[in-house]
Amino acid sequence: MSCFSSLCALRRQLKTSNPIKIITLLQPWTSMEDFKQIHAHFLRSNRIMDSFIAAKMLEFCAVSAQNIDYALRMFNNTDQRDAYLWTAMIRGFVKVRMPEKAIEFYCLMRSEGVQPNKFTFLFALKAYSSIYNYQEGMVLHGKLLKNGLHFDEFLRNALIHMYSKCRDIMAARRLFYEIPTDNAVNWNTIICACFVCGDIESAQKLFDEMPNKNVESWNAVISGYSKCGLVDVARSLFDIMPEKDLVSWSVMISSYVRSRRAAEALNVFKDMQLSGIQPDSVTMASVLSACAQVGALDMGRWIHAYVSKNKLRHDVFLGTSLVDMYAKCGCIDTALQVFNSMPKRNVSSWNALLCGLAMHGQGDEALVLFKQMESFGVVPNDVTFVAVLSACSHIGSVDEGWKQFDRMDKEFSIIPKIEHYGCMVDILGRAGLIDEAKNLIKSMPMEPNVIVWGALLTACKIHGDTDVGEDVVRGLEKMVPADGWCYVLLSNIYAARNQWGSVEKMRKTMRNIGIKEKVPGCSSVEVDGVVHELFVNDKSHPDWRDIYEVTNRINNHLEVEGYVSNPSWVLYNIDE
Structure with a gap:
């Protein structure tokens, strides 16, 4: 339905006296502007006092439109709050990934004496699953037993999911076997639970025993294997699926993307097009990530045009993927244009552009963007500071680097990770502060990795300091023996110092433990x-x-x- 025709329908329906007909206007495609007109109509006519109308309005705003702030204002202005209203808010918070607020509202609901219904318990369990709160989840399980809802299949499925998220696979399996069922949803949930807990053998056994496999069952197993790193096993199952839907193709594409096998992801996408399955925004976001990995700019541009032509939902995730793709393919100006045209942005959107600017050596522009991000009230995360510190490294600003590094913990309660220490070592090393970089490595709360030592070694080579010091040598010797890169790097350190006896010793060590001597570029x-x-x-x-x-x-x-x-x-x- 066009915007004009929907507006005309809205005005015609608002003239009627039947509230049910007006409520039918609340469809998934209804805009917030139209919703506010409907809301204003009910406020003027005092019909908002009707519990049915109030519940439907609140449910649309909190769940369908996901405008949780507006929904919260509506909720606070409602005098009579029944279980339906509370459940709508709890469900809305779960939908927008605010499980802590959902649990807070569930507790408030109980404190006000409102008796939850089974849907309240369902979304409360989803909230507990999201934050892995095992103890409170068990308490909620007890309440289900007390209220006689333990045998409800939907709630049982939610309980299995909750226990699997909290890594108690035994409790999840007990619930599944307690009451035999042919319900495919429960079977799919327990199979996913086994994969989540790393019990691949049990997951495959359950899949083989499943009486009524559907396409969701196949998708669950393929996704499970890919998340366990067994992408080739996932592909073999994908190839023999009796029927594939959009989710099947999307799961296989995202599996290859996560495994950094972008070329294969793009090939699957082309096969998907030949099969006649139309991609959605989720699929396109994964394909754009594959394009970013291998620099497939032409494919990325085609996807951008396809999204615009077919009017796919241009959500924040798809927009962020476009920014990331253009930035990694060298089109930072286009990435900036896409970023500026996004109606909504989250911290990942800002991070994508920040990383792109830092990657292109535009450190000053990245720092300006970071200040703009803060002015918009967007709270940075650990990825943000990796980009910011990389920008400081590119412009050679030691003072700014230390300033931003110190802000992480003091202002944002972000504990620096090894990536942040690596950036600081790089900043200090590029500035020729080799001793200061070494001292920082010694003060790290975690063991340095190859990247940190490599940053120090690179700094030493830049400034002509081939005597990298025994601390670097000892540090590399502590690395995981199977890591061939450590031995190659250590061999080159010895060679740079003309310690050919040590080089020969390193060759022998690598051969003895079976490390491949040649890794082709x-x-x-x-x-x-x-x-x-x-x-x-x-x-x-x-x-x-x-x-x-x-x-x-x-x-x-x-x-x-x-x-x-x-x-x-x-x-x-x-x-x-």
């Missing part, structure tokens, strides 16, 4: 919407001869122009 390029991945010395690509011929011509041209490579930054190969 990989790059990707998008041509006509197809992403090609290329490895060093790789001859698997069908056009590899033409590719090597072009690269050889480029190398010859560089030599003719007088280019001389600097091998000091090249890591020594273990076989050299």
Whole structure:
């Protein structure tokens, strides 16, 4: 329905005296502007006092429109609050991911003597599941037993979900087996619970025993395997599914994206288009993340145009994905345009643009944007400060870096993580403050990782300090033995110091513990919407001869122009 026709329908219905007909206007596509007109009509006619009308209005505002602030004002101005009104608010808080407020309202409801119904308990359980509050969840379970609601299938499903989220798989399984059922929802929930708790064997066994598998069951298993890191197993199940829906395709795409296998994610998306399934905004957000990983700008632009042409819901998540994609594909100006056009933004939206500006070396612009973010009242998180500290590193501002690092805990109660310490080491190292960077590493509350030591080593090379110190050597030796990068980096430290005996010792150690000596470099390029991945010395690509011929011509041209490579930054190969 067009905006004009819906407005005309609204005006015609408001002239009627039948409140039921007016309430029918509250459809999912109803805008808040239309809703406010309906609300004003009921206020003027005093019909808002009717409990049915008040409940329906509040439910639409809190749940469908997700305008929780407006719903809260309506709730506070309502004198007679029954269980339906309280439940609508609790459900609304769960919907907008404010479980603490949902629990607060549930407790207020009980303190005012209003008896909850089964839907109240249902959404209260969802709230407890979101914050993993095991003890309070058990108390609520006891209330269900006391009220005779323990055997309700919807509430039983919510209890299974709550116990699985709190990692009590035994309690979840007891509930499932207590009353045998063919309800596919309960089966799907317990299968997901097993995956959440890492019991993959039981999840597969339950799936095999399930009497009536539906597409949601297949989706649950595929999602479970992918979240456990077994993406290839998920793909094998995906390929044999008897029926695939939008969720099936979206789960498989997001699985590849999470595993940093963007090219395969894009191939699945193309197969999805050929199957005739129309993507939604959630699917497009995942595909945009894949485009960002491999720099598939043409595909990203096509998706942007598709979203606009097909009028997909342009929510904050899709908008943020567009900002992130354009920024990572080198189009920071376009990312800024998309960001400025977003009707709603959350902290992730600001973070995407902040990271993009920092990545492009626009540190000053990133710091200006950060101040603007604070002025809008958006509370930064740990990701925000990684971007801000990266910006400080790019502009070489040690003072600003220390200032923002100190603000994390003092002003925002954000405990610095190893990524933030790594940024500070990089800031200090780039400024030539090697000793200060070493002292910061020693003061860290956690063990430094390869990234932190690598930042210090890079700083030493930048400033010509090849004597990186025994603390770096000892630090790298403490790294996980199976981490080949640690040994390669340590071998290069010894080589840079001409300690060839130590280099040979490191080679022998790597061979003895079975670490691969060669990890080929990989790059990707998008041509006509197809992403090609290329490895060093790789001859698997069908056009590899033409590719090597072009690269050889480029190398010859560089030599003719007088280019001389600097091998000091090249890591020594273990076989050299």
